[in-house]
Amino acid sequence: MKLLKLINLIFFIGLSNETPLDDYVNTPDPHFKYDLINSYELPGYKLYILNMTSQKWQDENIVERPIWWHYITVSVPDKISRQDASFMWIGGSANRDTIPKPTDGDVQLVSNFSLITGTISAVVQQIPNQPYIFNNDPDRIPRTEDSIIAWTWKLFIQNTSNPTILLRFPMTKAVVRAMDTVEDFALKNFNFKIKKFMNAGKSKRGWTTWTTAAVDYKRVFAAAPIVMDLANLNSNFHNHFKSLGGWTFEFYDYYMQGILNSIDTRELFEMEKLIDPLSYFDRYKNTQILVMNAANDEFFLPDDTYAYWDSLVAATDGTVLNRRFDNVGHSLDGKQNQILETLSGLFVSTYENRLKPRLRWSRPNNSTHGILRAFIDSNNILPFEFKCFYAYTLKDGRRDFRRAEADPDNPSKEILHPVKWIPTKENIKVSQDSHSTIYEIAFERPEKYYLGFYLEFSFKGVNGMNNIVNTEVSIIPETFPSDDCSRTTCNGKVV
Numbered sequence: 167m168k169l170l171k172l173i174n175l176i177f178f179i180g181l182s183n184e185t186p187l188d189d190y191v192n193t194p195d196p197h198f199k200y201d202l203i204n205s206y207e208l209p210g211y212k213l214y215i216l217n218m219t220s221q222k223w224q225d226e227n228i229v230e231r232p233i234w235w236h237y238i239t240v241s242v243p244d245k246i247s248r249q250d251a252s253f254m255w256i257g258g259s260a261n262r263d264t265i266p267k268p269t270d271g272d273v274q275l276v277s278n279f280s281l282i283t284g285t286i287s288a289v290v291q292q293i294p295n296q297p298y299i300f301n302n303d304p305d306r307i308p309r310t311e312d313s314i315i316a317w318t319w320k321l322f323i324q325n326t327s328n329p330t331i332l333l334r335f336p337m338t339k340a341v342v343r344a345m346d347t348v349e350d351f352a353l354k355n356f357n358f359k360i361k362k363f364m365n366a367g368k369s370k371r372g373w374t375t376w377t378t379a380a381v382d383y384k385r386v387f388a389a390a391p392i393v394m395d396l397a398n399l400n401s402n403f404h405n406h407f408k409s410l411g412g413w414t415f416e417f418y419d420y421y422m423q424g425i426l427n428s429i430d431t432r433e434l435f436e437m438e439k440l441i442d443p444l445s446y447f448d449r450y451k452n453t454q455i456l457v458m459n460a461a462n463d464e465f466f467l468p469d470d471t472y473a474y475w476d477s478l479v480a481a482t483d484g485t486v487l488n489r490r491f492d493n494v495g496h497s498l499d500g501k502q503n504q505i506l507e508t509l510s511g512l513f514v515s516t517y518e519n520r521l522k523p524r525l526r527w528s529r530p531n532n533s534t535h536g537i538l539r540a541f542i543d544s545n546n547i548l549p550f551e552f553k554c555f556y557a558y559t560l561k562d563g564r565r566d567f568r569r570a571e572a573d574p575d576n577p578s579k580e581i582l583h584p585v586k587w588i589p590t591k592e593n594i595k596v597s598q599d600s601h602s603t604i605y606e607i608a609f610e611r612p613e614k615y616y617l618g619f620y621l622e623f624s625f626k627g628v629n630g631m632n633n634i635v636n637t638e639v640s641i642i643p644e645t646f647p648s649d650d651c652s653r654t655t656c657n658g659k660v661v
């Protein structure tokens with residue numbers, strides 16, 4: 167008995183059991199195929215546009231159009247530095263959009279990436295393959311983005327016996343099939359044997375980055391989920407309610423579908439087991455994860471990380487990295503170049519197994535001050551620059567750092583909420599102990615409103631690119647402006 171248990175432990179240590187998400191993704195679908203539909207010869211690289219059918223999701227009784235297809239744009243640079251790795255950018259857009267062109271934003275991102283790194287790079291679009299009309303939807307609305315996700319969450323919460331109804335399932339499968347497609351295309355056309363991928367995407371595509379890295383952990387060697395860190399969902403829902411006294415206007419679809427009444431229910435916990443990144447952290451042991459967030463995100467809060475960061479550090483042996491972009495909302499508008507630099511730096515340094523920044527921190531607040539203390543090990547590279555960003559919230563009653571808020575007179579509209587993050591190098595104390603260089607900043611607890619602050623470190627990376635990493639955001643005072651909720655008292659209002 168004991169021996170059997172031990173053997174089981176040895177086999178299963180570090181890997182959660184197969185979940186219905188693994189089963190769904192790994193089940194072959196006879197609809198899977200791809201065709202080359204266009205190509206371009208451009209200075210330094212070629213683009214190949216593929217039309218890939220990933221799967222049939224549900225059937226005609228549930229959805230009007232169950233076949234999922236996707237444009238995949240593959241960028242092949244003339245000068246290839248490595249043939250066995252690739253980058254997959256997870257893109258959105260709708261299934262009625264035109265065939266991708268070299269000037270499209272996502273196509274430019276992967277083209278630039280392939281030129282900088284000398285690797286085949288691709289963007290897969292129509293994740294999800296929207297818009298969608300559900301047959302049991304009395305309004306028969308063509309749904310997109312959060313409206314579809316909220317609808318499928320509602321269907322799952324009503325009847326948890328069919329997990330594949332969750333949109334995360336086909337979204338994840340489509341990206342895994344996109345990797346299969348690029349692998350096959352590169353082998354047949356160039357005789358390159360791609361064995362590993364780095365994945366990245368924003369928002370819903372960021373969540374799909376987490377789940378793809380989980381189900382395909384052997385192939386995904388690096389993953390950068392961007393503006394999507396609501397891991398530990400139920401716990402973070404509480405954080406949102408206590409911080410905002412309601413729900414950000416960006417959660418409108420979830421609010422309207424009554425999803426927020428399900429907080430603390432068995433159904434929500436069932437859903438977490440299937441699609442919450444936290445449920446899959448033990449799959450990321452050998453994957454370089456870089457979590458990128460916006461300091462003024464309208465969906466998410468700066469301290470959402472408190473609910474999962476330590477677990478992620480433990481699961482990845484401390485290799486996980488954190489990047490926060492100041493003074494920008496969920497769209498990350500204007501940060502395209504920095505995202506490109508961060509992604510290409512991550513790819514090359516991980517592929518080449520170069521020394522990466524290793525940053526730890528703690529928040530040893532005392533009775534008068536909020537304190538943030540960051541540690542960089544002595545045997546690591548040191549930053550050539552460091553600074554702090556801090557910001558005050560704007561009004562009573564909310565711990566709210568968003569770029570925009572709901573118009574109180576018309577909650578379906580948003581108005582600007584200009585929280586400003588200010589950079590400073592003053593008052594950062596640098597010291598040494600036998601193991602590390604220590605950077606410490608302290609702020610007095612404000613008498614009014616909330617104060618957020620975090621540290622930023624810039625390291626010299628490969629090919630002249632910089633690696634910038636951040637600590638979590640500290641928020642003082644540590645109190646919350648609103649009472650917590652449970653189940654139906656969570657419905658609240660939109661703010």
Ligand SMILES: *[C@@H]1O[C@H](CO)[C@@H](O)[C@H](O)[C@H]1NC(C)=O
Nearest residue numbers: 203217218219233235236265
């Ligand atoms: C892509 O494939 C889908 C599914 O087979 C098809 O409906 C669509 O017309 C194709 N699009 C193009 C541009 O070939």
Ligand SMILES: *[C@@H]1O[C@H](CO)[C@@H](O)[C@H](O)[C@H]1NC(C)=O
Nearest residue numbers: 271274275276278502503506
């Ligand atoms: C990529 O390259 C294009 C020109 O080909 C350029 O306009 C664009 O700003 C570059 N950067 C990003 C992040 O896409």
Ligand SMILES: *[C@@H]1O[C@H](CO)[C@@H](O)[C@H](O)[C@H]1NC(C)=O
Nearest residue numbers: 324325326327328329330331
């Ligand atoms: C839940 O869905 C399953 C099929 O997935 C069905 O067999 C069952 O009857 C449904 N239960 C309810 C209460 O509708």
Ligand SMILES: *[C@@H]1O[C@H](CO)[C@@H](O)[C@H](O)[C@H]1NC(C)=O
Nearest residue numbers: 531532533534535537608609
């Ligand atoms: C709290 O820490 C700050 C910063 O180190 C320090 O200036 C202050 O004296 C401390 N307060 C107390 C009560 O220890």
Ligand SMILES: CC(=O)N[C@H]1CO[C@H](CO)[C@@H](O)[C@@H]1O
Nearest residue numbers: 529530531532533534641644
């Ligand atoms: C003394 C004190 O108030 N310490 C607080 C510092 O902040 C953390 C949260 O980040 C609280 O848990 C501590 O109570």
